[in-house]
Amino acid sequence: METNKEFATLILPEKDPIRIPVITDNMGAKSIDIHSLRKDTGYITYDPGFVNTGSCTSGICYVNGEQGILRYRGYDIEDLVENCDFVEVAYLLIKGELPNTTERRRYAELLNKESLLHHDMQSFFRSYPFKAHPMSVLAAMSVSLSAFYPEMDDIDPELQVDLAVTRLVSKVRTIIAFIYRHMKGEDFVNPSYKYSYCENFLNMMFKSSVIEYQINPLYVKALNQLLILHADHEQNCSTTAVRLIGSSDANLYASVSAGICALWGPKHGGANQAVIEMLEFAHEQKMSAQDIVNKAKQKDSGFLLMGFGHRVYKTYDPRAKIAKRLCQEVLAESGETDPLLELAMELEEVAVNDSYFKERSLYPNVDFYTGLIFRRIGIPTNMFTCMFAMGRLPGWIAHWLEWNKDPYGKIGRPRQVYSGPYIRKVQSLNDR
DSSP states (O other), X not given: OBOSSSEEEEOOTTSOOEEEEEEEOTTSOEEEOOTTHHHHHSOOOOOGGGTTOOOOOOSSEEEETTTTEEEETTEEHHHHHHHOOHHHHHHHHHHSSOOOHHHHHHHHHHHHHTOOOOHHHHHHHTTSOTTSOHHHHHHHHHHHHHHHOGGGGGOOHHHHHHHHHHHHHHHHHXXXXXXXXXXXXXXXXXXXXXXXXXXXXXXXHHOOSSSOOOOOHHHHHHHHXXXXXXXXXXXXXXXXXXXXXXXXXXXXXXXXXXXXXXXXXXXXXXXXXXXXXXXXXXXXXXXXXXXXXXXXXXXXXXXXXXXXXXXXXXXXXXXXXHHHHHHHHHHHTTSOOOHHHHHHHHHHHHHHTSHHHHHTTOOBOTHHHHHHHHHHHTOOGGGHHHHHHHHHHHHHHXXXXXXXTOSSOOOOOOOOOOOSOSOOOOOOGGGO
């Protein structure tokens, strides 16, 4: 990354022109370095939603929304999905390189070793209402890990990163499975050394003492690929929350819990749940794909076409292409047709050829097909965002670790443009 070889000139009222350094990143993109703007000029920038603001430098993930590119540590998402499992991708994000055979085996062994929950922690689940939203339980249980494993506060990530972060990657998977069992009023199923990461999760979710449960290899493949698709996506809302909380020197558990809370919103991680609910509503109302598109274009209808459009991508989301293929493969296995998949496919065809959506660069995003896959696996709709969180966890951890090594090292503290009263005087209580 190059700095200070190129400058932009800023002209402000009643001030001499200001030369501002231009940063050229490793992909050739240009950034204007304004970190000393207020000190030098007294001005700040106004950028609602931070759509033009780079909050950090990062080597973890690269997104090009115009060309539909997504890469983790330099690897294309298609390449990783085709040739790696989730454990390998988690290792890549957290440690910077793909593991060799020995490293892969040791990492998988450590994940299994750290997968059990403290016995007293298990009893916490029984205190939550059965109808509590899974994301509220996940956020609470994730931050509670710091109470049961307080040594995290004393761990130097440089020396013991494997133990510190692998514990979280493994235990969050167990927590999500236990949330599901609690919702159903069933006993917990502990992880087993016999299974891989994704096999263990499916077994903890669905194993029964009264009905034989066979882990479906296609579901294992699907889960691995879905988790990889969700593993990181640059400075999105939840990742930025993790980095912001981490900048206060909060521990990893607290920072990740903040990320889970940020992910919960329907504009972020909750979108895959919203897609299924939209498709179910349309199917119940016997709406055609054209009916859905027409209704979505009516501004006063209050109806939103979920799963289309993205803050960054102005072309087809590369993750959505993979999810679409995977969705067709998983739903075709049984030989039965799925009316929601048929409706989704028709809806995509109508929408991408509609001038309204073309002009606004609204294409299917990753959420459009992932919910259909989770639904077929047997995961309830209100747990879709938990699945997103499980996939995004390695990315959050990687960003937390990266921020802790950032030479800038200051606590995140955005400025604001004040819009309140200039000054007021307090009147006595009787005169108000």
